[in-house]
Amino acid sequence: MGGAPMWLKRRKRDNRRLMPIRDQKDPARGIFTRRALLCMAVQVGALGELARRLYHIQINDGDHYARMAANNRVSKRLLAPPRGRIVDRYGIALANNKENWRALLMPEETTDVPGTIERFSALIPLDERDRNRIARELRHQRRFVPVMLRDFLSWDEMARIELNAPSLPGVLIDVGTRRVYPEGELLAHIIGYVAPPNESDVAHSTLLALPGMRVGRAGIEQNQDEKLRGTAGSVEMEVNAVGRVISELNREEGVPGEEISLTIDRGLQQRVLNHIGDQTASAVVMDCHNGEVLAMVSTPSFDPSLFDSGVSHAQWIEWTNNQHTPLINKAVAGVYPPGSTFKPAVAMAALESGFVSPTDRVFCPGHLDVGGTRFHCWSRWGHGSVDLHLALKYSCDVYFYEIARRIGMDRIAQTAHRMGLGVPLDIELPHTRTGLIPTPAWRQAHHHHWNGGDTIVSGIGQGFIQVTPLQLATYTARMATGRAVQPHLMRAINGEISPMANAENWPSLNMPEKYLEALRAGMFAVVNEPHGTAPKAQLDLPGITMAGKTGSAQVRHVSRALREGGHFNSANLPWEYRPHALFICFAPYDAPRYAVSVVIEHGNTGADAAAPLARDIMRDTLLRDPANHTTPPPESVATVDDSFE
Amino acid sequence: MTVLNNRIRFHKRLLRAEPSFRLMAKLWRISWLYVLLICALAGIGYVTLYSAAGGVPYPFAAPQAARFAVGLVLMVTVAMLPPRVLMRASWGMYALSLVLLVAVLHMGHVGKGAERWLMVGGLQIQPSEFAKIALVTVLATWFSRMDHARMGNPLWLVPPAFMVLVPVALVLKEPNLGTAVIIGGIGASLFFTAGMRLWQIILLVLPVPSLVQFAYGHLHDYQKARITTFLHPESDPLGAGYNIIQSKIALGSGGMWGQGYLHGSQGQLNFLPEKQTDFIFTMIAEEWGFIGAAAVIALLVLLIMGGMIMAIRCRNRFGRLIALGISMNFFFYCLVNLSMVMGAIPVGGVPLPLVSYGGSAMLNVMLGFGLLLSTWVHRDTRLDESGGSPA
Structure with missing residues (x-):
């Protein structure tokens, strides 16, 4: 039998074939083997070089890139501070902040945006101004930014929305603040009123660029605007590449505006x-x-709360043409x-x-x-x-x-x-x-x-x-x-x-x-x-x-x-x-x-x-x-x- | 020992007697270790695609797994085909690939600037990918009939040179510079290992620099932009340089141990462009760190080396060239993709094989592996490769 077992002989023959550097019968095979080995060396060398480069990026420069990743990821935004209250000499509220319930629409959460708006308006009527504004915002905003449908909702209207929630996908209710004047006309001339900031206001103060901020336009609201405004808080949020908020990392509440007590009884x-x-x-x-x-x-006098939601043209004409000058x-x-x-x-x-x-x-x-x-x-x-x-x-x-x-x-x-x-x-x-x-x-x-x-x-x-x-x-x-x-x-x-x-x-x-x-x-x-x-x-x-x-x-x-x-x-x-x-x-x-x-x-x-x-x-x-x-x-x-x- | 001998002899007799048993024996001869490596790479792909979708199997991981299953069946089927069948089929495949390349020029869909594909029955076909495989088989068929003496005669090298240049020209016209270079590279490696003489090689390489200069003049603007932003990625951080910068940030923030699976901020927050396709390696590097990324590179090296060893150990010239060509193709895929995500070469639409999401590339790679395994299964088959007209 020649001593060695059959399976061992096979192994030996295979070993010989593993690297046929030279082949007497076929010189091309020898050339192939040598050149293929050269190719392998090039391949290993190339991928090895890439691994070295990867090491350099990941380990040597890792901190630098990790910092850049954090900057990518974290977006800091300002929070609007609550406006300071105005009270009389005994502490009775004359200007206050009240929750403003708003209906918002998340366009990406509904498959049929116009249909949803139609069903919504069947519950809560939307006038022509609302509809135009909604259409404009829908065109310009990204799909994950909510569009405001209606604000200043009453309890009754909120209940109607909640009851019909299944037929209103993407409609949600959230709360902002609005300025309220419990005394209305009684103190309108002293307290004044607030209105959304205009472009030149925003240019002077970044705080005013925040949604929901108001600027005093008359009376104490205007004269003491800086004190009433407060200091903005900030919130750090994790955002993705298109700016959508993923989670909230850190929140620093702002300082509310100062409470002003008037001498008024x-x-x-x-x-x-x-x-x-x-x-x-x-x-x-x-x-x-x-x-x-x-x-x-x-x-x-006049009703100051009309200014927060916007004064109609007819009302304004009526006020300015009145010989009893209610606005003065x-x-x-x-x-x-x-x-x-x-x-x-x-x-x-x-x-x-x-x-x-x-x-x-x-x-x-x-x-x-x-x-x-x-x-x-x-x-x-x-x-x-x-x-x-x-x-x-x-x-x-x-x-x-x-x-x-x-x-x-x-x-x-x-x-x-x-x-x-x-x-x-x-x-x-x-x-x-x-x-x-x-x-x-x-x-x-x-x-x-x-x-x-x-x-x-x-x-x-x-x-x-x-x-x-x-x-x-x-x-x-x-x-x-x-x-x-x-x-x-x-x-x-x-x-x-x-x-x-x-x-x-x-x-x-x-x-x-x-x-x-x-x-x-x-x-x-x-x-x-x-x-x-x-x-x-x-x-x-x-x-x-x-x-x-x-x-x-x-x-x-x-x-x-x-x-x-x-x-x-x-x-x-x-x-x-x-x-x-x-x-x-x-x-x-x-x-x-x-x-x-x-x-x-x-x-x-x-x-x-x-x-x-x-x-x-x-x-x-x-x-x-x-x-x-x-x-x-x-x-x-x-x-x-x-x-x- | 005799028992073992007898058993071997018994099996051999069975093989000759019954084709179905021959099939079983062939299946047994498949390098299942190599198949296991392929499955491991695909598994990494599945896990990463799962993460790329934000921790859910849809829309990437599950379809990819289904395609891989189809690919596995295709691979094993092709592995059963004997070399003679492949040689005969190679001309048809090559002709088909040229037809497809011409067709895609006229009726192809364009995406992301360069990738061109055809829609056939709801399936995206990228003819340039298929052309690489077809080129490998047709060149192997040609060279298998060329003994050492014939290789010395330049006239015998003219037809295969055209076989390379025609698809290169067609792909350049798409225009897909990266794939054209890869096709050229595969062709060159086959010429080289088939036994071209050194003087022939030197004669060919000498005019290359001037050719490159000429080619740059004919590049498209977006291709030039890729090269410029590659050289200075910070010059346009939100435009063309965005991909490279974000990719490097993802790689770098992975560090040694990574940010953790499903916790890579760059990938999960969509800062990474094409994270499920071309840039999937950056997701791996970000979530698993250098350790994980290096392990993937090691696996790629193992697959390439395995293919090259299969080539060397094959006893017929045809199989050797097929195995080498397929391995080179796989190597080029990996090289171009990894270089791209690391910012070493301009961005081009080359996926990481088996890991990146995409059906066409997956099927092409599995078809290639099928051919590779076929040469391994039939490594001991003797072919008449002693001259005469090829095929």
């Missing part, structure tokens, strides 16, 4: 509005000690001739000038003739011989013509400015107006000559003089306390009381107390002494008296013929030609705490229209006494108050 504001009723008027109630504005009403806060942006309410300022200027003392008398025959022009007193028969006290009490025009003529316009303007008239005030509201106390210099700057007659009519608050109701209230408060208080609406930010609330922080007016006392006494006489001009302003509260001054500002020149015809009665004029009715007052007389100014547009006379209104407002203010309370007064105060009616 919401309850008082409501009562003031009730008293004004449907008159076109404005009223300001101020704390004389520190300038806090307790109530500021301007009628008519008349308390800060309405300018009126102060009329006789200006007389205390003229008196103070005269006393300070040293040319006039309180006891100096002027004889009033019913008119004053200067340089051939006759200036009438409101009383045809005159007031006889009057001193300062009587002149204020009777509101004698001739007395003030005379002292204005004596001291000149520059002194009057200077004093009026110090008392807060015709100057910008520090109120935290946008779109305020400054008004005007005219001077010869101002007149010349406008290329006109200042006549002596201009000074004389300015002495009774007519002519070019224009002031705002807020300035009148500030002026009254400064007279009442002798402090240069500034009106303000901000009481606290995040619960921290502003230093402005402390009366000690307000500087003195630097006006002699005896002169101020003379003015106050005159204003006391207006209300409380026999033959005063405003007996209707007497308070019917025991032990509390108030001092005030009437004003009627003509908006149209009253011709001599009309006046002397004897039939002149401004109540018979068309509404827009009647004089404005003004009244300023402070109380209690012996320890002044509250100042009120009232302007009724075309209210005819201050004594008949404005004085009773101011009295009612002052009575409510005194009963509620917001300066000395930290909680809103009980409802019983309101009922006591009602019993006076």
Whole structure:
């Protein structure tokens, strides 16, 4: 058998065949083997080189590429912070954030987008504007970005959607926030409103580019926008190559906007509005000690919540064409001739000038003739011989013509400015107006000559003089306390009381107390002494008296013929030609705490229209006494108050 | 020992007597170890496609497994075919491949710039892939009749040179530069191992540089762009360079041990382009790290080396050339694909065989392996390869 077993021999023969480097019978096979081995060496070498390269990429540069992978993967996005609340001095919400339930459509989760929208609109009607917007968003957005179908859903509408969820694939409900104003029209002029930011807003602040962000467009919302806005949070999300969010990695909540407490007493504001009723008027109630504005009403008003969802064109036209100007806060942006309410300022200027003392008398025959022009007193028969006290009490025009003529316009303007008239005030509201106390210099700057007659009519608050109701209230408060208080609406930010609330922080007016006392006494006489001009302003509260001054500002020149015809009665004029009715007052007389100014547009006379209104407002203010309370007064105060009616 | 001898003798007698038993014996002669390696590579493909779909068998892994099953049957069937049948079929296959290449020029679908395919009964056919196999068989048939003496005569090399150049020209016209280069490379390797003389080789290689220069002038803009962005991928990070950069990020972030199966961020978050086809290797490298990727390369090397050893051990010239050509084809697939994902050569549409998702490539590769195994099964078959007119 030759020793070796058969299977071993086969193995040996195979081994010999494994590498037939040389083949005697077939030289080509030898060549093939050698060259194939060369090919194998090349193949192993090439793939080995690739493995080396792979090692280099994966191990040597691994960290670098891992970082790039993380950058690829993680997308950081900003989160809109909740807007700060606005509350009144007792913490009652005036502007709040409310959940806004929205119906969204995920286009990729439904096979039939138009059909789904049709079924949705059968449940919740979509108007033409909605449909156009949805169609536009569907065209431009990627399929995994939800499209908003309808927002501001009610509970009822949400229930309808949830019930029909099986037939609405891809429709989901989510929650955003909307700004709500629980008091609506009551505080619209003070709080203002918010609206979606426009392109230039977004260019200034990246925060505003976030969906759901709002920008204050009026009132405190605009003035304190930065504080209310807050700081954006951020969320880190894992995204894929087309930007779809896969998961949330890390979340940092933003800082909500600051909560702003106003000086306003919401309850008082409501009562003031009730008293004004449907008159076109404005009223300001101020704390004389520190300038806090307790109530500021301007009628008519508007509904601020309309702006969040978009004001219709028709509504806008209606507002802007309305001669009662509902969008304008008349308390800060309405300018009126102060009329006789200006007389205390003229008196103070005269006393300070040293040319006039309180006891100096002027004889009033019913008119004053200067340089051939006759200036009438409101009383045809005159007031006889009057001193300062009587002149204020009777509101004698001739007395003030005379002292204005004596001291000149520059002194009057200077004093009026110090008392807060015709100057910008520090109120935290946008779109305020400054008004005007005219001077010869101002007149010349406008290329006109200042006549002596201009000074004389300015002495009774007519002519070019224009002031705002807020300035009148500030002026009254400064007279009442002798402090240069500034009106303000901000009481606290995040619960921290502003230093402005402390009366000690307000500087003195630097006006002699005896002169101020003379003015106050005159204003006391207006209300409380026999033959005063405003007996209707007497308070019917025991032990509390108030001092005030009437004003009627003509908006149209009253011709001599009309006046002397004897039939002149401004109540018979068309509404827009009647004089404005003004009244300023402070109380209690012996320890002044509250100042009120009232302007009724075309209210005819201050004594008949404005004085009773101011009295009612002052009575409510005194009963509620917001300066000395930290909680809103009980409802019983309101009922006591009602019993006076 | 006698028992074993007797048993062998018994089997041999059975083989001669009964064709079905001969078939069984042939099946037994298939290198099942090699088949196991093929299945391992396909298994890696399945697992990776499962991950590429985000951890579900559809739409990639399951269809791919079904195709592989069909491919396995095709492979074993082809492995049973004796060389004589293959030689006879080779001319028909070659003619068919040329017809298909011409057809795809006129009625083919174009995707991603270069890949051209024909739709036949819902099946995508890439004629250029099939042309490689057909070229290997037809060249092997031609060279099998060329003994050492004939190889020395350049006239005998002219016809096979045209056999290579015609499909190369057609594929270039598609235009698919990568596949044309691969077809040329396969042809060259067959010329080389068939026993071309060295002086012939030198004469052929000398004019290559000027040819390359000429060819670059005729490249399409997108092909030039591929070469430019390959040289400076950062110049256009979101455009043409995007693929290379994202691919390298995926490779690099895999590190040594990988980010974990189903947790590769680049692949799972779709930053990887073509992650289930051409760039599937980057998914493996990202999720399994260098260890996993190197293991896959090792498996590819084993398959190539296995094919080359089968070629060397084959006793007939035809089988040797077939096995070498198929192995070279497989090698070129791997080389071009891996170089591409590592940013070593411009991006071209070459898949990683058996791993990348795609039916046409899978069937072509399995057809090739079938031919390879056929040469192994019939390695001891003696053929009349001593001159005379080929085939």
